[in-house]
Amino acid sequence: MTKWALKLEYNGTAFVGWQRQDSGLSIQEVLEQAATNLNKGAPVSSIVAGRTDSGVHAEAQVAMIQLPEGYRPKQIRDALNYHMKPHLLVVREAAVAPDGWNPRFSAIHRAYRYRILNRRARPALLEGQVWHVAAPLDTVKMHAAAQLLVGTHDFTSFRAAACQAKSPIRTLERLDVAQDGALITFAVEARSFLHHQVRNFVGTLRLVGDGSWPIERVLQALAARDRAAAGPTAPAEGLSLVAVTYKDDPFKFET
Amino acid sequence: MTKWALKLEYNGTAFVGWQRQDSGLSIQEVLEQAATNLNKGAPVSSIVAGRTDSGVHAEAQVAMIQLPEGYRPKQIRDALNYHMKPHLLVVREAAVAPDGWNPRFSAIHRAYRYRILNRRARPALLEGQVWHVAAPLDTVKMHAAAQLLVGTHDFTSFRAAACQAKSPIRTLERLDVAQDGALITFAVEARSFLHHQVRNFVGTLRLVGDGSWPIERVLQALAARDRAAAGPTAPAEGLSLVAVTYKDDPFKFET
Structure with a gap:
């Protein structure tokens, strides 16, 4: 075999x-x-x-x-x-x-992308592949707040109740928020993630973006180690797994 | 009103x-x-x-x-x-x-994008929005050939039989071919286009890309002023109208 x-x-x-x-x-x-x-x-x-x-x-x-x-x-x-x-x-x-x-245990790095379409009109070309948020979002504030989450933390506040991981501690390597016209893209990287972690980040940062939360409340949510302290889970449709990295990469010789 | x-x-x-x-x-x-x-x-x-x-x-x-x-x-x-x-x-x-x-007669510039997904696997995420070409294409040759079409020419060879334009002469301002991984993007700009002109460009340049045609045959096809001298019409699904420009832009104050 x-x-x-x-x-x-x-x-x-x-x-x-x-x-x-x-x-x-x-x-x-x-x-x-x-x-x-x-x-x-x-x-x-x-x-x-x-x-x-x-x-x-x-x-x-x-x-x-x-x-x-x-x-x-x-x-x-x-x-x-x-x-x-x-x-x-x-x-x-x-x-x-x-x-x-x-494929699971040998992975040393995972990259996800989350996309919000931030405009009044619902998506036509990206239907099913973005979260449609009609209220204007401040991407600069969202990116600033996102940086407070980067690093090694207990991410209990951003972890689904159903998460089966033994430890809530993860090292978030990257959480960048960038805007290109109406499209807001989150680039998220870590060795591994908790269940719903990326979607819970996005649902929380959206509250910063629309002005419901001051930036520093993200730090309080993280420190609370309580799922109820963070924002809601963003919809699945905006999320895509874009890369899994291995030290011993099976695909290195294939093109 | x-x-x-x-x-x-x-x-x-x-x-x-x-x-x-x-x-x-x-x-x-x-x-x-x-x-x-x-x-x-x-x-x-x-x-x-x-x-x-x-x-x-x-x-x-x-x-x-x-x-x-x-x-x-x-x-x-x-x-x-x-x-x-x-x-x-x-x-x-x-x-x-x-x-x-x-909207039609006041337009001074139109931009189209055509996308080819150039890999063996059919598209999953871009299904319906790209032309799937499995055979490897040489994008550098395609771009070089494309430059022979830029400028003011009689584009009879790249015009659909059903085209209702009075004149086959158009000024092609831009025809760039660029590659990003498996995705090949054509950026095409002119004041106006003949019917099927962009799709006929792409169907012809694909013949250069897969090695069926030497680059210079594109010049011969253009000079022939005969639709039969150029390549086939590329499928509709890869094409998107991305911008229409006006001197007196109605949208300039809207965001």
């Missing part, structure tokens, strides 16, 4: 999220069903770098599956893409996984 | 194009129906800067409608957007049209 590392792109809108659910179609189910087709009908299971919620997108999610030997990387990519039609889920690259490599 | 200039954004995928057709829903029909709702049910007609084909998108199309006096610009924008739900068509801005202004 060969272990394959897969770099995946998907539009999360029509999926119930990464993980299999009785309530609808998951990314995991579509991928594993396609892999099963390459495995003469025998079930194939997958491991993923980060389970994304319903509606969350990915430019570069990373997963691992195991298949019988004999395929070349391009065959794996093209055959899985063929079987995953017409779902908005594709394998961008496939590569043989290094010995001992695990 | 007040004449209103409207800046429109739309995803062309679900429309038969700008113009009313018996075959399905047009952008014109959805806009005029929404305006009719603001006009106590009396029909409203529109004039547009450039009629886009089925599947072609717009970030900033410009149209004009006439409605009874008494509305403010924000009311026009918000009320039209309310009535156009849930179609992927919105008014970004509304402004009172200057005297004698016409």
